[in-house]
Every structure is written in structure tokens, then in C-alpha cells.
Amino acid sequence: MTAQASSHVDVVVAGGGNAALCAALAARARGATVAVLERAPQHMRGGNSRHTRNLRCAHDAPHAYVTGVYTEEEFLDDLLGVTGHATNHDLARLLVRESATVPDWMAAQGVRWQPPLAGTLALHRTNLFFLGGGKALLNTYYARAERLGVWIRYETAVTDLLLDGRRLEGVRLADGTVLRARAAVIATGGFEADLGWLAEYWGPAAHNFLVRGTPYNDGAMLRLLLRCGARCAGDPREFHGVAIDARAPKYDGGIVTRVDAIPFGIVVNRLGHRFYDEGEQLWPKRYAIWGKLIAQQPDQIAFVVLDARAIRRFIPPLFPPITAPSLVELAGQLEAQFGVDRQALVRTIEEFNRAAAHNTRIVPDVLDGACTRNLDPPKSNWALPVATPPFFAFPLRPGVTFTYMGVAVDAAARVLRQDGVPFHNLYAAGEIMAGNILTRGYLAGIGMTIGTVFGRIAGTHAAAHA
Numbered sequence: 361m362t363a364q365a366s367s368h369v370d371v372v373v374a375g376g377g378n379a380a381l382c383a384a385l386a387a388r389a390r391g392a393t394v395a396v397l398e399r400a401p402q403h404m405r406g407g408n409s410r411h412t413r414n415l416r417c418a419h420d421a422p423h424a425y426v427t428g429v430y431t432e433e434e435f436l437d438d439l440l441g442v443t444g445h446a447t448n449h450d451l452a453r454l455l456v457r458e459s460a461t462v463p464d465w466m467a468a469q470g471v472r473w474q475p476p477l478a479g480t481l482a483l484h485r486t487n488l489f490f491l492g493g494g495k496a497l498l499n500t501y502y503a504r505a506e507r508l509g510v511w512i513r514y515e516t517a518v519t520d521l522l523l524d525g526r527r528l529e530g531v532r533l534a535d536g537t538v539l540r541a542r543a544a545v546i547a548t549g550g551f552e553a554d555l556g557w558l559a560e561y562w563g564p565a566a567h568n569f570l571v572r573g574t575p576y577n578d579g580a581m582l583r584l585l586l587r588c589g590a591r592c593a594g595d596p597r598e599f600h601g602v603a604i605d606a607r608a609p610k611y612d613g614g615i616v617t618r619v620d621a622i623p624f625g626i627v628v629n630r631l632g633h634r635f636y637d638e639g640e641q642l643w644p645k646r647y648a649i650w651g652k653l654i655a656q657q658p659d660q661i662a663f664v665v666l667d668a669r670a671i672r673r674f675i676p677p678l679f680p681p682i683t684a685p686s687l688v689e690l691a692g693q694l695e696a697q698f699g700v701d702r703q704a705l706v707r708t709i710e711e712f713n714r715a716a717a718h719n720t721r722i723v724p725d726v727l728d729g730a731c732t733r734n735l736d737p738p739k740s741n742w743a744l745p746v747a748t749p750p751f752f753a754f755p756l757r758p759g760v761t762f763t764y765m766g767v768a769v770d771a772a773a774r775v776l777r778q779d780g781v782p783f784h785n786l787y788a789a790g791e792i793m794a795g796n797i798l799t800r801g802y803l804a805g806i807g808m809t810i811g812t813v814f815g816r817i818a819g820t821h822a823a824a825h826a
């Protein structure tokens with residue numbers, strides 16, 4: 361199809377991130393005519409997906425891009441563990457099974473991988489990293505889609521769905537024009553960029569959150585689907601949220617603003633108090649709870665405090681640490697800059713150091729059991745005293761990655777109505793249906809797995825309406 365305006369396609373895909381492109385490529389591969397409608401301008405295309413680096417896949421043997429074995433059973437166990445079994449088990453199993461086929465399919469689209477990485481995140485066994493990151497991944501998908509004749513329109517928001525009962529007839533665009541289609545895949549992300557919507561569940565605190573990704577994921581399509589009778593999946597309060605540097609921009613700061621220092625220091629709020637076990641679990645299984653933990657603190661701000669022994673143990677963050685030769689001086693700086701209770705902070709660190717005094721070394725990549733004694737909250741692993749000068753602190757805010765509430769889907773990625781009957785030809789993929797699987801907790805790399813697996817499924821089934 362040419363780029364001239366067309367009033368009819370087989371499959372219309374709303375969104376321009378990973379899930380949308382996977383759906384478009386899968387539908388086009390089955391011979392359907394496909395239009396991708398991306399709300400962002402071309403230079404900002406790709407939603408949150410352009411910030412990503414890896415995805416999680418099951419595999420039975422090591423190869424050039426992953427180490428060891430990661431069986432479907434282990435993947436499923438990990439998922440059940442982080443969600444506390446609160447997941448749609450059928451869709452979770454489908455996701456895990458299909459994840460094993462994803463790397464070959466992606467490679468066939470032209471995606472290239474980088475060799476396994478060591479480091480704080482310890483993902484070399486479970487996750488594959490895209491060579492060039494999410495932007496290269498999306499450039500590859502867009503280039504392939506264009507080559508295959510997918511019609512791509514930028515700065516084109518879908519604003520309405522034309523439904524006749526359970527059947528979709530087409531979509532309306534922001535400029536009022538109508539695009540008729542035999543099927544639609546909605547892959548417009550979550551509602552994380554609409555802090556007003558998050559404030560409905562989090563109160564005014566939400567306005568202190570920083571959004572790590574695109575400002576275009578305002579959830580307008582999610583609202584519309586729910587208004588059209590789609591069944592809701594997932595908890596509206598739940599989101600993937602990490603600790604990011606409080607100096608990061610309000611939107612689109614991306615990966616470099618994340619602070620991975622927490623397991624190696626202590627975290628205090630503005631009152632100078634610790635509030636959670638910094639060494640509870642290995643970082644890939646815990647980093648995504650810290651956004652919400654900080655969201656619950658006064659003024660939604662916290663501080664990770666470290667000493668000279670800890671400062672080189674994590675991925676260097678973008679912003680420089682606040683630095684001082686003594687703990688008293690560090691506390692003074694945090695008081696002057698952020699209103700932290702200086703005396704309480706010094707007391708907290710002294711208490712922590714007494715409780716960790718028996719630990720002389722830590723082993724970063726395993727649960728090393730180097731815990732505090734008689735401290736509440738405890739630090740269960742990697743608890744070295746914060747005692748070697750100079751001292752450092754990073755100010756932290758909740759960085760919202762994506763929201764979990766979305767629309768319910770079936771195994772064909774069809775959107776379910778409230779009565780449990782699917783819409784005939786309306787599909788959803790990616791963040792907008794992640795809440796079927798992720799009700800809480802997170803496994804690093806599963807966001808892109810959900811988008812890739814369900815994008816492919818949605819595109820394949822949508823093409824059958826052509």
C-alpha cells in the first residue's frame with residue numbers, strides 16, 4: 361500500500377511501539393494490508409519500547425547470546441513468584457511457551473543481539489539484549505514494515521472505535537477522518553503518562569511521580585475501550601515503578617536515570633528513617649518495587665546513602681552523587697538541599713552500623729545472608745556498615761515505567777467484553793493488556809516479552825479477518 365490516504369485496510373494497528381510493530385509485521389506476513397497509526401511524531405516514535413534493552417525468554421540450552429538454561433518451568437515459577445500466583449494462568453503459560461520462539465522470529469525480522477552481559481542486573485541467563493537497544497530494535501521493525509508495504513502514519517492519534525455491537529467497523533482519527541478496517545489491534549500502552557489519572561488512585565502524591573517513558577501513553581484508548589464495554593484486567597493502583605534520580609526530567613528520562621545503588625547502601629525518607637529491607641532479594645526481582653515504596657513516603661522522596669566501599673558496586677548513574685567527607689556533613693547537605701531531618705538521619709545510620717558491625721564482606725550476586733541483627737526493618741543481605749569515607753547520597757523519586765491495569769483478553773488476544781464474550785475483531789497487545797499477567801511485581805524483561813508474544817498473536821489472528 362502507498363502512503364496516500366486510504367479509507368480501508370484489513371488490519372489497523374493503533375500505536376507505534378514494540379507490540380504494535382510485532383502485530384503489524386505478523387499481520388502483513390499473512391498477506392493482510394496493514395496500517396500503523398502512531399500518535400508520536402516520527403523522531404519520537406516507538407513509545408516506551410524505544411527505551412528498552414532486553415527481553416526474557418525460556419531456552420533449553422545456552423547459545424551465543426544467553427548463558428545456561430532457563431526452562432519454561434523456571435520462567436513460570438519466577439512469574440508466579442513475583443505475582444503471588446495472581447495471574448491469568450492460561451495466558452501466563454502461553455506467554456512462557458511462546459517466549460521460546462521469540463528470538464528466532466525477531467532475528468528473522470532483522471533484529472541483532474549482543475553477547476551476554478555480566479553486572480548488577482545479573483540477567484545474562486534469562487534475558488536477551490538487543491544490539492543497539494530499543495531504538496535499534498524499533499528502527500529494524502519500522503524499516504522492515506516499510507519494506508513489506510505496511511502503511512505508517514505518524515502524529516496520528518486514534519480517538520474513537522466504530523463498533524457495531526461486537527464487531528469493529530473502523531477507527532476515527534484525531535483529525536476526524538475514518539479508517540475502515542476488518543480488524544484492529546490496540547497497542548497504545550498504559551496510562552502512566554496521565555498523572556491526573558494516577559492521582560485517582562494515589563491522590564495528589566501522583567503529581568510528584570516522574571514518568572520514565574513517553575508522554576504519549578495517556579491511556580485515552582484504554583479509557584475508550586473500557587467505555588465501550590471491555591472488561592478490566594489488573595489493579596489500577598499497580599504499576600512498574602523504580603527508584604530514579606529525583607533530578608531526572610518529568611517525562612522520557614529513560615534508562616539512565618535509574619539508580620541501582622539500593623542493595624549496597626541504606627534508603628531513608630525525608631524524616632531520616634529507613635522504611636524497607638534494602639537487601640530483601642536479588643535486584644532483578646526487587647528493583648521494580650522501589651518506585652511504589654518511595655511513592656508512599658512523605659513528599660514522595662527518598663535518599664540512598666552509601667560509603668566509599670559501596671560506590672563502585674552498581675551501574676554508574678547519570679547524575680553525580682551528593683558527596684561529603686563525613687556522615688554529619690552529608691546529612692547537613694541533605695537537610696540544606698531537601699529538608700531531610702539531619703539528626704534523625706545520623707541516628708539512623710549509627711543504628712544501622714551497629715546492627716551490621718559483624719559483617720566484614722559481602723558477595724553481591726547471591727543472597728549472601730550478610731544481614732543486620734536486631735534492626736527493624738532489617739537488611740537481609742549485603743549489610744555492610746556505611747562507615748568508610750567519603751560518603752554519598754542520591755535523591756530518589758518514584759519513576760513510573762508503566763501501569764498494569766488494562767483490558768482483559770483471551771488466548772487469541774481478542775478483547776473481552778464485561779460478559780466474558782470477546783469482541784469479534786478487536787485485539788489488544790502490550791502494556792494495554794499486561795494486567796492479565798502482571799497483577800503485581802515484575803520480572804525484568806517481561807514487558808517486551810508480553811508485547812512481542814501478544815503482538816504476534818494479535819496480528820496473526822487479526823489478519824484472518826482479511
Ligand SMILES: Cc1cc2nc3c(=O)[nH]c(=O)nc-3n(C[C@H](O)[C@H](O)[C@H](O)COP(=O)(O)OP(=O)(O)OC[C@H]3O[C@@H](n4cnc5c(N)ncnc54)[C@H](O)[C@@H]3O)c2cc1C
Nearest residue numbers: 376377379399407408409413414518573790791805807808
Ligand atoms: C526506561 C524504560 C526502560 C524499559 N526497559 C525495558 C526492558 O529492557 N525490557 C522490557 O521488557 N521492558 C522494558 N520497559 C518496559 C517496556 O517499555 C514496555 O513493557 C513495552 O515497551 C510496552 O510496549 P507497548 O508496545 O505496549 O507500548 P509502547 O512501546 O509504550 O507503545 C505505545 C505506543 O502507542 C502510541 N499511542 C498512545 N496513544 C495512542 C493513540 N491514541 N493513537 C495512536 N497511538 C497511540 C504511543 O505513541 C506509543 O508509540 C522499559 C520501560 C521504560 C520506560
